[in-house]
Amino acid sequence: MKTKAFILDDLKKSMTPERFAHTLGVMETAVALAKRYGVDEEKAELAAMVHDCAKDLPEAEQLNLAREFGILLDEISVVETALVHAPLGAALARIKYGIEDQDVLRAVRVHTIGDTDMTTLDKIIFLADYIEPGRNFPGVDRLRKAAFEDLDQALILACNSTIKHVIDEGGLLHPRMVEARNYLLLGKLKRGEKCEKKSKR
Ligand SMILES: [Fe+2]
Ligand SMILES: [Fe+2]
Structure with missing residues (x-):
């Protein structure tokens, strides 16, 4: 595997400055979340x-x-091409940088739409991408707080927000993201945990 210094340098050359700054932000947040949830900080x-x-x-x-x-790209990813970089990124990370750690590659693969049965590392990368210090959208502070209190709840909120956004934009909603959200919500309900839910009208 290439060294982290090599990878970072290569990324700096191949990314826009904004994307590189975002990457550094995600790294910082992912390490903080890994510390909080007892996940391997190096992997994060x-x-x-x-x-x-x-x-x-x-x-x-x-x-x-x-x-x-x-x-294999599904029909939706071929149209919503912003989704392609996640599985492609996992493949490139292996081929270009020699990263073979399956936990790391999986977290990269699922970072955009999530998956059912995500590992804690998967969840950390998904959320760090969402709440890194450079992100600025309504509700981001609430999400930042939630991420360090209840990882699954924060993930559900992030999925809710993305799903709403995709619908508002008239885009194609990837069913795996809905599955990911439902899976997390069902898990919470089965464990008898409190879920943020609006009261019935
Ligand atoms: Fe991404
Ligand atoms: Fe990102």
Whole structure:
């Protein structure tokens, strides 16, 4: 595997300055969350570092590379091409940087739409991407607070917010994100945990 210093330097050259700043923010937040939830900080830092390594490639190149690497893209990802960089990023992280750690690669693969049965590392990367210090959207402070109090609750809130946004924009909603959200919510209900729910009208 390439050293972290090499990877970071390579990312700096291949990303826009904004994306690189975002990457550093995600790394910082991911390490803080890893500390909070007892997850391997090295893995969290590495996954955060490479999570968007494919994002600034031109769209056509992303689709070509995905085909070349044998990544099966579902119908929605072919249209909503912003989704491609997650599985492609995992493949690139392995091929370009020699990262073989499956936990790290999986966290990169699922960082955009989530998955059912996410590991704590998966959840940390997903949320760190959402709440890193450079993010600014209504409700981000509430989400930042929630992330350090109740990881699943924060993830549910993040999914809610993304799902609402996709619908408002008239985009295609990836069913896996709905599944991820429902899975987390069901888990909470089964454990008898309190869920933030509006009272019935
Ligand atoms: Fe991303
Ligand atoms: Fe990101």
